Amino acid sequence: MSAKISPLAGKPATDGTLVDLSKLLAAYADLKPDPSVPEQRVVFGTSGHRGSSFERSFNEAHVVAVVQAICEYRAKAGVDGPVYVGIDTHALSQPALESTLEVLAANGVETMVSAGGEYTPTPAVSHAILVHNRGRSSGKADGIVITPSHNPPDNGGIKYNPPHGGPADTDATKWIADRANVLIEGGLRDVKRMPYAQAAKASTTHAFDFLQRYVGDLGDALDLEIIRASGVRMGVDPLGGAGVHYWAAIAERYGLQLTVVSEAVDKTFSFMSLDWDGKIRMDPSSSYAMQRLIHLKDRFDVAFACDTDHDRHGVVAPSTGLMQANHYLTTAAWYLFQNRPGWRADAAVGKTAVSTSLLDRVAKKLGRPLLEVPVGFKYFVPGLFDGSVGFGCEESAGASFLSKDGSAWSTDKDGILAALLAGEMTARAGRDPGEIYQGITAELGDPANARIDAPASHAQKQKLSKLAPGEVTSTTLAGDPITSVANQADGQPIGGIKVMSEQGWFAARPSGTEDIYKVYGESFRGKEHLAQVLAEAQAMVDKALG
Numbered sequence: 001m002s003a004k005i006s007p008l009a010g011k012p013a014t015d016g017t018l019v020d021l022s023k024l025l026a027a028y029a030d031l032k033p034d035p036s037v038p039e040q041r042v043v044f045g046t047s048g049h050r051g052s053s054f055e056r057s058f059n060e061a062h063v064v065a066v067v068q069a070i071c072e073y074r075a076k077a078g079v080d081g082p083v084y085v086g087i088d089t090h091a092l093s094q095p096a097l098e099s100t101l102e103v104l105a106a107n108g109v110e111t112m113v114s115a116g117g118e119y120t121p122t123p124a125v126s127h128a129i130l131v132h133n134r135g136r137s138s139g140k141a142d143g144i145v146i147t148p149s150h151n152p153p154d155n156g157g158i159k160y161n162p163p164h165g166g167p168a169d170t171d172a173t174k175w176i177a178d179r180a181n182v183l184i185e186g187g188l189r190d191v192k193r194m195p196y197a198q199a200a201k202a203s204t205t206h207a208f209d210f211l212q213r214y215v216g217d218l219g220d221a222l223d224l225e226i227i228r229a230s231g232v233r234m235g236v237d238p239l240g241g242a243g244v245h246y247w248a249a250i251a252e253r254y255g256l257q258l259t260v261v262s263e264a265v266d267k268t269f270s271f272m273s274l275d276w277d278g279k280i281r282m283d284p285s286s287s288y289a290m291q292r293l294i295h296l297k298d299r300f301d302v303a304f305a306c307d308t309d310h311d312r313h314g315v316v317a318p319s320t321g322l323m324q325a326n327h328y329l330t331t332a333a334w335y336l337f338q339n340r341p342g343w344r345a346d347a348a349v350g351k352t353a354v355s356t357s358l359l360d361r362v363a364k365k366l367g368r369p370l371l372e373v374p375v376g377f378k379y380f381v382p383g384l385f386d387g388s389v390g391f392g393c394e395e396s397a398g399a400s401f402l403s404k405d406g407s408a409w410s411t412d413k414d415g416i417l418a419a420l421l422a423g424e425m426t427a428r429a430g431r432d433p434g435e436i437y438q439g440i441t442a443e444l445g446d447p448a449n450a451r452i453d454a455p456a457s458h459a460q461k462q463k464l465s466k467l468a469p470g471e472v473t474s475t476t477l478a479g480d481p482i483t484s485v486a487n488q489a490d491g492q493p494i495g496g497i498k499v500m501s502e503q504g505w506f507a508a509r510p511s512g513t514e515d516i517y518k519v520y521g522e523s524f525r526g527k528e529h530l531a532q533v534l535a536e537a538q539a540m541v542d543k544a545l546g
Contacts, residue, residue, distance in 0.1 A: 013268075014270055042180040073160075090148060101196065129165040130411065218254070220409065221404060224420075232301045261292065293314075302316070303315075313419045342403075358445065374495065384400060456516055472544060477506070478529055482500065496517075508537060
């Protein structure tokens with residue numbers, strides 16, 4: 001990235017500024033958003049509405065309005081079963097859960113909330129929805145997950161998962177966001193609500209053991225017996241996240257040599273090391289944020305971590321240290337499609353448009369279809385649901401895959417599943433995932449990849465998101481003939497442009513949050529060629545943007 005690396009990157013979080021939790025929680029209740037300010041409105045990104053109570057972008061008003069909108073949406077869509085509600089360990093998640101239950105109970109919605117106040121990983125909610133809905137034609141369930149993913153400790157978030165168990169599509173999220181903003185503009189007059197103490201005891205509010213449901217079924221998707229029998233020594237850092245108590249339960253139930261580095265939950269996340277920009281971010285794919293586990297790598301045969309809602313993963317191999325997300329995703333696809341005989345013979349390898357092209361080569365080598373989609377895990381949901389996609393992944397370390405019999409396991413990203421797969425492949429191959437990846441690249445090529453950020457005005461970002469292939473006039477990319485220029489993947493707009501040659505590619509997309517555009521690039525000719533790809537990419541895009 002061209003972004004400036006902070007001198008604090010990789011240092012203990014205590015070297016930075018920890019969030020004042022009492023002020024953060026007071027701001028959630030006391031500060032009211034101004035719907036005339038765009039930054040204070042409800043906006044569903046690729047995974048729900050996120051913001052900070054300090055910025056008036058995630059406050060009580062946002063949550064009650066979103067949940068009321070979800071109640072109205074599910075009624076309109078004919079969803080009349082229970083709603084499964086999960087939360088992560090961010091400080092704002094608990095008050096947001098209370099707000100959520102107040103609205104659900106007042107609307108008479110049957111609500112399943114975690115037994116004993118246990119935190120709930122995103123994949124545990126997705127799996128619970130799928131299990132409930134199996135074989136049903138009515139009374140179908142859906143879900144709400146209260147999480148801002150790996151975002152900093154002052155953030156909160158809320159997302160909706162329909163009955164297919166995965167992230168809601170744009171039609172649903174636009175309807176929910178538009179309705180929530182109307183409710184806020186109306187002073188929340190049309191929001192039904194009851195006091196939390198009453199809502200918690202309502203006849204429609206039920207305790208549900210997400211942990212036992214998820215942990216008990218895990219053998220359906222992973223070969224846990226081979227991990228147990230081989231005695232692979234695994235280490236896990238939950239990063240103080242929602243799966244913090246799941247790991248010990250998994251180790252005990254399946255007899256695994258799995259060491260939990262820490263079960264501490266600290267809502268300031270003071271145990272973290274600071275990310276590239278000096279902020280606390282529970283990102284398991286960042287070497288700066290993952291210092292604690294990287295330092296322990298030689299204690300284990302393989303180690304891993306997950307982000308705060310446990311939908312992303314990071315894998316630390318003794319041979320290589322923290323694996324780049326693209327490297328591990330490639331290794332996972334290579335392994336899975338050779339070790340899941342119960343999957344359909346035509347089950348596809350799924351990847352986003354900005355994930356490594358080494359996955360294309362893996363799919364071709366293994367005789368599997370390739371499904372390339374725009375950025376957003378929601379695009380994998382139909383295929384993971386019906387078994388036509390065996391493995392779906394995105395470059396930001398999110399992935400899920402089918403149960404061993406080819407049925408749906410989770411249609412949302414599952415960091416626990418992806419992490420434990422590292423143990424399975426180490427047990428079966430007798431090599432860690434870093435060594436397996438080196439074997440793949442020796443056969444199929446070793447790509448170099450990087451991302452750069454370039455400044456762009458709002459108008460330029462709008463133009464880039466609608467750029468047509470014909471507006472890219474170059475015929476070569478870093479000395480190789482251009483083989484394709486696309487602004488779509490699987491028939492959906494990618495919100496930018498992708499240019500490919502036989503030996504490299506780049507994709508340019510505007511940022512949804514900053515005045516920049518992002519250029520992802522890859523080369524199978526090495527780092528010098530990659531630098532040329534990225535430089536020409538920026539020149540092509542700047543020329544097209546005028």
